[in-house]
Amino acid sequence: MARVNTKQLITEAAVRVAARHGISGASMDQIAEAAGVAKGSLYYNFASKDALFEEVIRSGFERLAGAIDAAREGADPSDAPRAVAGATLETLRGNLDLAKLMASEVFRTDRPWADAMEIARSSVVVRFRDVLREARAARSSTPISNGDSLAELTETAGAAFFGALAGAALDWLLFRPDQPVDRVLDQVLAAFEG
Amino acid sequence: MARVNTKQLITEAAVRVAARHGISGASMDQIAEAAGVAKGSLYYNFASKDALFEEVIRSGFERLAGAIDAAREGADPSDAPRAVAGATLETLRGNLDLAKLMASEVFRTDRPWADAMEIARSSVVVRFRDVLREARAARSSTPISNGDSLAELTETAGAAFFGALAGAALDWLLFRPDQPVDRVLDQVLAAFEG
DNA sequence: GTCTATAATCCGATAGAC
DNA sequence: GTCTATCGGATTATAGAC
Incomplete structure (x- = not known):
């Protein structure tokens, strides 16, 4: 486990980005940037x-x-x-x-x-x-x-x-x-x- | 004006496709195919x-x-x-x-x-x-x-x-x-x- | 466990023939 | 007014270093 809960950082960022652009309009790049992590970490914590x-x-x-x-x-x-x-x-x-x-x-x-x-x-x-x-x-x-x-x-x-x-x-x-x-x-x- | 109302064909197809995939998930290619027209016709009838x-x-x-x-x-x-x-x-x-x-x-x-x-x-x-x-x-x-x-x-x-x-x-x-x-x-x- | 770099695909929009 | 062909850019997902 990481020092902070990376999974929670990602889900919270996903909510923020998708509320603005919709799910289809929310890119994994945007979510990674909003969460302050690299895109690779998204795919480590979630299958897709x-x-x-x-x-x-x-x-x-x-x-x-x-x-x-x-x-x-x-x-x-x-x-x-x-x-x-x-x-x-x-x-x-x-x-x-x-x-x-x-x-x-x-x-x-x-x-x-x-x-x-x-x-x-x-x-x-x-x-x-x-x-x-x-x-x-x-x-x-x-x-x-x-x-x-x-x-x-x-x-x-x-x-x-x-x-x-x-x-x-x-x-x-x-x-x-x-x-x-x-x-x-x-x-x-x-x-x-x- | 065309023989059939192409604009209406397009809007009706857009509704069908977007109801399934959302607006962001509905591609102009899919809409054109569903309407039975070419993609170029979409951009002739609608600016974007x-x-x-x-x-x-x-x-x-x-x-x-x-x-x-x-x-x-x-x-x-x-x-x-x-x-x-x-x-x-x-x-x-x-x-x-x-x-x-x-x-x-x-x-x-x-x-x-x-x-x-x-x-x-x-x-x-x-x-x-x-x-x-x-x-x-x-x-x-x-x-x-x-x-x-x-x-x-x-x-x-x-x-x-x-x-x-x-x-x-x-x-x-x-x-x-x-x-x-x-x-x-x-x-x-x-x-x-x- | 998180990173960088890249592969493979798909999309919106435009150009030009007819 | 509708078509075909294509450009430039963005997207998801993966590979491999650390």
């Missing part, structure tokens, strides 16, 4: 450019999944959607380059790592779905409950919630960065009232 | 690869904006969000390759055409915001209205609604295409109830 970015994207979804789980633990089910949404917005803000990269790549089904990425994306979507399901269950067991028989929430609802947060977060961070995070959160939740 | 894809992306947002406007005309303000959401889902389904391309590119701020694309994206976001605003106004003027003073909906709410629809539509069309559109629409709107 594809292997490098598979690692980058997969770890991005894992980070987001971890933030969701942490926010879920400390919240009542009925408050969990707001708590999870807030944690998602904060995570995207703290990893803006990675968020841009994930948004650009998440629906690309041609990459060599498409299967691995869909597993990672789906694990996040399922988390959102479960948070929404539990909030609805907690609400329908209150005295105010009515008799509507609603269709069960599916992954599609989770994907919609994820999409709303990602769309609002990137609109916010790229084009209206002066808003406080709570105001963005209020706008996301208000968009669907009624 | 950048100019070609600026046209492609901009026209995609214009098509979506037109579908939104058409759905808005025939609906009561309180029903407009559902009508507009349905029209958006149908438009994305009918132009899946273009939708994938737009999703991959909409948050790329480094492109030469970034300013033009942000104007096009913003015009769609504003349409969603206005539909949501009018629905809320129509609802608050009913007898059931309460005294809550809610913050006015902003572009961020429109971006959230747009993101929810795009996220749900691509999850649907790419990974769960057997669902009927009405079920997808129900899931999107149900995700935010409460």
Whole structure:
């Protein structure tokens, strides 16, 4: 092992460069220069450019999944959607380059790592779905409950919630960065009232 | 003018190729082959690869904006969000390759055409915001209205609604295409109830 | 484990025939 | 207006020194 973690230097540089130029537009030369290492070191630590970015994207979804789980633990089910949404917005803000990269790549089904990425994306979507399901269950067991028989929430609802947060977060961070995070959160939740 | 519209052949081929490989990964050779014309014809009809894809992306947002406007005309303000959401889902389904391309590119701020694309994206976001605003106004003027003073909906709410629809539509069309559109629409709107 | 130097390929764009 | 042929440059990946 080297004195500093060369592998981490490389992945962080890859995120920075690819956020600006896209994955196809990010050359291994640029990444090596941004990381402060020689190009040969990239190919010692990663089998190929594809292997490098598979690692980058997969770890991005894992980070987001971890933030969701942490926010879920400390919240009542009925408050969990707001708590999870807030944690998602904060995570995207703290990893803006990675968020841009994930948004650009998440629906690309041609990459060599498409299967691995869909597993990672789906694990996040399922988390959102479960948070929404539990909030609805907690609400329908209150005295105010009515008799509507609603269709069960599916992954599609989770994907919609994820999409709303990602769309609002990137609109916010790229084009209206002066808003406080709570105001963005209020706008996301208000968009669907009624 | 040629017997067939070569320019349109080229833009349609560019959408197909770029949906698979991304814009940076789509070579002018591939596009020419997919369009059934020579590469020289690409450079006769478009000044550059950048100019070609600026046209492609901009026209995609214009098509979506037109579908939104058409759905808005025939609906009561309180029903407009559902009508507009349905029209958006149908438009994305009918132009899946273009939708994938737009999703991959909409948050790329480094492109030469970034300013033009942000104007096009913003015009769609504003349409969603206005539909949501009018629905809320129509609802608050009913007898059931309460005294809550809610913050006015902003572009961020429109971006959230747009993101929810795009996220749900691509999850649907790419990974769960057997669902009927009405079920997808129900899931999107149900995700935010409460 | 990291470096330099180079091989082999591919790309965007242009020139000029027809 | 569309074609073929080609230029100059950039890219991924590898070889071998240290």
